[in-house]
Amino acid sequence: MNRPKRTDRPYDVVLFGATGFVGTLTAEYLAAHAPKDLRWALAGRDGRRLERLRERLPGGTDIGVLRADVGEPASLRALAESARVVATTVGPYVRYGEELVAACADTGADYLDLTGEPEFVDLMYVRHDARARETGARLVHACGFDSVPHDLGVYFTVRQLPEGVPLTVDGYVSADAAFSGGTLASALNQAARGRRMFAAARERGRHEPRLVGRKVAAPTGVPRFAGEVGAWALPLPTIDPQIVRRSAKALERYGPDFRYRHYAAVKRLPVALGSVAAVGTAVAAAQLPPARRWLSDRLKPGDGPSAEKRANSWFAVRFVGEGGGRRVFTEVAGGDPGYDETAKMFAEAALGLAFDDLPPTAGQVTTAQAMGDALTERLRAAGITFRVAATH
DSSP states (O other): OOOOOOTTSSEEEEEETTTSHHHHHHHHHHHHHSOTTOOEEEEESOHHHHHHHHHHSTTGGGOEEEEOOTTOHHHHHHHHHTEEEEEEOOOSHHHHTHHHHHHHHHHTOEEEEOOOOHHHHHHHHHHHHHHHHHHTOEEEOOOBTTBHHHHHHHHHHHTTSOSSSOEEEEEEEEEEOOOOHHHHHHHHHHHTTHHHHHHHHHHHHHHSOOOOSOEEEOOOOOOEEETTTTEEEEEOOSSHHHHHHHHHHHOGGGOSEEEEEEEEEESSHHHHHHHHHHHHHHHHHHTSHHHHHHHHHTSOTTOOOOHHHHHTOEEEEEEEEEETTEEEEEEEEESOTTTHHHHHHHHHHHHHHHHSOOOOOOEEEOHHHHHHHHHHHHHHHTTOEEEEEEEO
16 A cells, blocks of 8 residues: 655645535635645636636635546546545536546545445445555545544444444434435435445445454344434435444444444424335335436526525434443534535545545545544534533
């Protein structure tokens, strides 16, 4: 594994897809909060839109502009060669993401994205993890609300529990927020690709090294009333438990036998039942191209909730961890999860890879594995809560 600093490259961070909804929020966050010596650039396929965005950002004259297109692999290669860290918002990633992953893996640039697509993550592991390990590139997927609060939240919880004993953690997600057209497009695309998603997971399983001497599991729970949080717990079919499981496999601090379960927490039973029915209907509709197109047309990529709506949005993830005779309740919480806080998490993760003193990792890694304590402290300083609520 080669982990060069690559300070000879012109940019510390390049933000690809900067003019999209989340991309613009990330650019605004970086312009407002990044260190003054950050060398960074906006990238995308429309140079005029990139220039207009740069003009309205604080310190815009010091921000670079790079034209790159997912349909032009040479432009992505040039982008990766110019950056120490490449952060991309361009999805659905299973359609548009691989060429950039390949370019970063081959050139040794660190890569971050916002994907919540298990198929994409598994395919990128199979196809590009080995090359990234050779060049020292860190490929870090799911660096927004999928899956930073859950991955780092479990990591934070585990660190409150005894070492060297079997551990269990349950996560309960609550939120009040809207979503954008890009998020809707990614969700519908993922729901329509169930068979390919399972095939990619099987292929990954054939390539991944077996865990020796330890056990790690993230089983799908069953709907139940969770008295420990006073809410109905509904299993969440998101990428988050898979990311947590990979962190637990990589880090011995999770103990010799670790289990994680992931739920949505819903206070009222009628709402819980309605949520299950709505998700089932959407997944069924996504299998039919006309219905999928109709749903996609309700909210176009690039559209998203207003600043006023985002200002009133929030999320909270409560964790219950047990092991070695100790029980701990923790919480990760913040504002608008899908956009304002996602942009914050994404930007801080990129800055962390560029500047923080981190463990020596390479290849496809998780946020907890690559940045654990450092990113947790960055997010705390940025206003996201990580706290111990109670211990027994």
